Amino acid sequence: MHLPTKLNVPGPGNGRGWGTAGVRRQFDHADWTGSNRISLWIYPDNPGSYVNWIELRIYNDGEEKLPALFGQEGETTVMLRNHQWNHVVWEIGNVARDRITSLEISYYLCGNEPEASDTVTFYLDLLELQQTMIASKDLQLTHQFSPEGATFRIDSIQIRQVLLNLLHRVRRPDELVSSQSYTDVHLYAPDPGLPEVREAVAAFFRSHKGVPGARAEEVMLTCGANQAYVNALCTLTRPGDEVITFGPGYFDHDFAIQLAGCVNVEIALGRTEHGFRFDLDRLTRALTDRTRAVTLVSPGNPTGAVMDIASMQRLIELADKFDFVIASDECYSEIYFDESNPPPGLLEAATNMGRDNYERCIVFHSLSKCSNVPGLRSGFVAGDKKIMQKFLLYRTYHGCAMPEFAQHSSICLWNDEQHVKDNRDQYREKFSRVTQILSGKLNVTHPDAAFYLWPETPIDEQDFAQQLFAQQNVTVLPGSYLSRVGNGLNPGTNRVRIALVASVDECVEAANRMIEFIDTL
Secondary structure: OOOEEEEOOOOOOOOOEEEEEEEEOOOHHOOOOOOOEEEEEEEEOOEEEEEEEEEEEEEOOOOEEEOOOOOOOOOEEEEEEOOEEEEEHHHHHHOOOOHHHEEEEEEEEOOOOOOOEEEEEEEEEEEOOOOOOOOOOOOOEEEEEEOOOOEEEHHHHHHHHHHHHHHHHHOOOOOOOHHHHHHOOOOOOOOOOOOHHHHHHHHHHHHHHOOOOHHHHHHEEOOOOHHHHHHHHHHHHOOOOOOEEEEOOOOHHHHHHHHOOOEEEEEEOEEEEOOOOOOHHHHHOOOOEEEEEEEEOOOOOOOOOOOOOOHHHHHHHHHHHHHOOEEEEEEOOOEEEEOOOOOOOHHHHHHHHOOOOOOOEEEEEEHHHHHHHHHOOEEEEEEHHHHHHHHHHHHHOOOOOOOOOHHHHHHHHHHOHHHHHHHHHHHHHHHHHHHHHHHOOOOOOOEEEEOOOOOOOOOOOOHHHHHHHHHHHOOEEHEEEEEEEOOHHHHHHHHEEEEEEHHHHHHHHHHHHHHHHHHHO
16 A cells, blocks of 8 residues: 655756655654664656665654665665666664654756656665565655755654555565565576575475475476466477366466467366365266376365365376376465365375375465465476476476565565464454355355355356446456356356455455345345
8 A cells, every 4th residue: 555645846947956855753663663674666757867866864863874775884875777766775773773763865866858847756665674575665755856855744653554554465474585685686586496495395395285205306486376387288288189177167277278279178076065076087088198187276266175185196096097297286275274184285195105206296386375475476386307397498488487586585485384374264254254144145155275155146147246246346256257168058157256365354344245235136
């Protein structure tokens, strides 16, 4: 959330000059006690302007201090490149943090295309301990300068709210990306990922996924799980090959299969008394000599169905017999409700069969769901080492490596389990409260895992979704968009997907609005 603060100060009229932006209201000292760095992003709003010099002053109860630039001991000012934006980090370790009362930023603006008045937008972050926030830009200061300078006044309550918003939105553990990573953006990141990040993922498998022999060299980092899936298909298949999926399922997988020039053979999920199951008998009947891969999403989207470990092992045996690869999307595997019974994973199933080389098995995962950071675009693919080697060769020329600042952030998140448990607690509360509200009007069942409800609708699912949005401003996804027609039927007909990803209060409000809408039908 941006908190804009603007001053209408006449410009110098010559497109260049000095400006001073200061935070000049008394701060609550508690706002600063956990911070030892200040991050500042600088954006001149006139495309013909640029800031080429900047200095930060900190005031301790009125006493002026000059903090050092991060990584440049003794330097307090910086000459900036003639770019449309710049990023600077200052150390404030030499300043008594419990006495900080205000900030002042001095800069020099140059302009190749002068206008009567220019503005410069600053985004300020307080960096906690020895870690930085992830380029949050949550405090926006827009400064219209004059040669005489100007002053911003930011209430300390706003500063405090910025920090709360950051922690609530990202839901990350205390340790975050090292600010040193911001200096690495002038280098290309290694295609497989940084060794320490790949090791963090391997450690996650060893400690949480029942794969004690997981090794970093069998992991490759990707910009989310979607990129990994697309690249894997292009690595493993040729146009005209068949890829089996389970439906209803994730529509992006269907698009990826089409992109690879393959044929999507969708197998409808079987029904149980309370939910859905993966029907391997149907899958076996669908196998042909053109089958190159089977896509498994467990826990499933949108049903939350979970494949048990015995079925996974049977699927591995089928892969050996019919010569195909299992591509397992496990992005929802950390969102479940019984702490004593987490969903199994494909590499765990292979390990329990004594297959430490994970032959024919690859898995995809990301931080988007388990850590609530889809914007970080942090994922990986892991498994069969021979496939990983082919994957790297393809991805080197048809994709991009994850930026290093995102990789450093990922280490901390893969290493921290508490924030994931906190997420599960919130999902339990959301499912409990929302299902209580909806159960009188919709046939809602608690899924095995993931964060979706998959109820039947009293009218056509597309009409239901459109009218609900028009009348109550609540968005759900028509179920028919998540499956294909087979034997004249679409398994998503007369169903909608409800994603409980908003806050508890927002989910409860949305459920109440749905009841109001249903009562009008």
